[in-house]
Amino acid sequence: LEDQLIQAQKMESIGRLAGGIAHDFNNLLTPIKGYAEFLLQDLAEDNAAATKVERVLKAANRAQTLVQQLLSFSRKQILEMKVIDLNQTIKSFHDIMRRTIRENITIRLFLSDQGYGIRADKNQIEQVLMNLVVNAQDAIGERGEITIETAYVLLDDEYASNHTEVTPGRFLMLAVSDNGCGMDKETRQRIFEPFFTTKGIGKGTGLGLATVYGIVRQHGGNIWVYSEPGKGTTFKVYFPIVDDQLAYEQPALPEEVPLPV
Ligand code: ADP
DSSP: OOOEEOOOSSHHHHHHHHHHHHHHHHHHHHHHHHHHHHHHHHSOTTOHHHHHHHHHHHHHHHHHHHHHHHHHHHSOOEEEEEEEEHHHHHHHHHHHHHHHSOTTEEEEEEOOSSOOEEEEOHHHHHHHHHHHHHHHHHHSOSSEEEEEEEEEEEEOHHHHHHSTTOOOEEEEEEEEEEOSOOOOHHHHHHTTSTTOOSSOTTTOOSOHHHHHHHHHHHTTOEEEEEEETTTEEEEEEEEEEEESSOOOSOOOEEEEOOOOO
């Protein structure tokens, strides 16, 4: 497996541009939807035109969903950073993941014995988990396995000197693996770009991993991908450890963290 450091510096500016367009688009969709709804109310159900207006509405709704995803991707998030126990977050989120993922896919958890504190916004971490797990599902065919693992990792000076963008330190690694279709090198190099998708029009937005990347960077973390066609994929996220003795429920320190430039 080839390990690969992700460099995606241009993508944030693309994201911001897209966010601007999405905002204007959203404003345009409001009257389209509104008048289509009025029109529908005016028409009797059995009117042939009603079906056509319904199609307009449906398309406008889809467009709005897409635009909203775009907006939430490019919007500066107000992060609510707290010291959290990632293992605890994974455990309490397991139920929701389980219900989202197809039944014939197994989700296994391998969590570090000890809990480590990372400074994070719980909702954002859940978004990372959900995006990675749903992608894993999409990569798996009929049946397969997703594993979620956490482990303490010490990245020492030697490691850091061999890897650009890595600062040495103590990290909590979150790995999400699947035994799905995997990716070739060309795909691997582009996955964090906004709008890059291989899932086809109407299926993928290409925003999942761009969002994940943004969140991880906002948390001072790094993300790496290991993938081989036909074998599967592992995403490894490294979060700096801030606390060995977990302090739960620390007072929230809301702060506005801009997207990395
Ligand atoms: P989307 O899911 O909408 O396509 P993403 O940004 O989440 O957008 O993913 C981009 C692309 O990365 C996917 O279309 C797919 O080609 C590839 N990809 C992501 N996760 C995996 C995975 N676990 N296995 C194989 N390919 C993946």
